[in-house]
Amino acid sequence: MDRKKLTASLLAVFAVNVLLICLFQAAPDAYAESWKRGSSGETVKKIQQRLSDWGYYSGAADGIYGSRTEEAVKQFQKKNGLTPDGVAGPATLAAIGLPSGSSGSAGGSADLNLLARLISAEARGEPYSGQVAVGAVVLNRMEHPSFPSTMSGVIYQKGAFSCLDDGQFNEPVAESAYRAAREALNGWDPSGGAIYYFNPATATSKWIWSRPQLVTIGKHRFCK
Numbered sequence: 001m002d003r004k005k006l007t008a009s010l011l012a013v014f015a016v017n018v019l020l021i022c023l024f025q026a027a028p029d030a031y032a033e034s035w036k037r038g039s040s041g042e043t044v045k046k047i048q049q050r051l052s053d054w055g056y057y058s059g060a061a062d063g064i065y066g067s068r069t070e071e072a073v074k075q076f077q078k079k080n081g082l083t084p085d086g087v088a089g090p091a092t093l094a095a096i097g098l099p100s101g102s103s104g105s106a107g108g109s110a111d112l113n114l115l116a117r118l119i120s121a122e123a124r125g126e127p128y129s130g131q132v133a134v135g136a137v138v139l140n141r142m143e144h145p146s147f148p149s150t151m152s153g154v155i156y157q158k159g160a161f162s163c164l165d166d167g168q169f170n171e172p173v174a175e176s177a178y179r180a181a182r183e184a185l186n187g188w189d190p191s192g193g194a195i196y197y198f199n200p201a202t203a204t205s206k207w208i209w210s211r212p213q214l215v216t217i218g219k220h221r222f223c224k
Contacts, residue, residue: 037069
């Protein structure tokens with residue numbers, strides 16, 4: 001190889017490296033697998049917002065992973081049986097509902113963890129088929145035009161599930177909820193296509209009573 005070709009090759013490699021560095025600096029969230037003190041970006045802001053909603057974080061959701069965010073992550077990890085290292089890695093992100101590199105479609109491990117947490121909080125103690133039915137309702141909503149099209153969008157939709165307001169969502173996840181989440185993701189729908197459910201013994205909304213009933217499982221009535 002003559003000097004001109006060697007020089008051209010080296011310049012091409014250098015240009016590619018510069019381009020990759022620029023791309024990473026422009027959108028670090030797209031390449032990071034975990035977030036820790038010193039990180040910043042939109043994902044960090046979402047982590048802060050979620051932890052703030054659940055009472056772990058009291059600072060501003062500014063997208064800067066500082067000591068306050070780190071401590072909030074540690075407290076969340078301790079509460080949820082994760083290693084309390086203050087680093088928002090794949091397992092912690094999945095528990096929060098913000099998996100790295102996930103798509104909107106259901107079926108990934110992060111979706112499984114998030115759905116299992118919702119099932120455990122909403123239907124712990126219910127018959128197993130009732131737990132699967134709660135998971136199916138979430139999936140049915142993802143396919144319905146009146147609801148968000150992602151797992152996290154449906155579960156975190158304001159006012160959709162009371163467990164996000166009363167603290168049950170942060171409780172340890174029952175083992176049966178993971179099995180129920182897998183069954184729902186694999187297509188079992190004991191609810192018969194329901195997009196709502198409620199407990200007749202505690203429901204106070206007149207509107208929910210007007211919905212067409214499909215099936216009753218345990219304490220929950222499933223409806224359209």
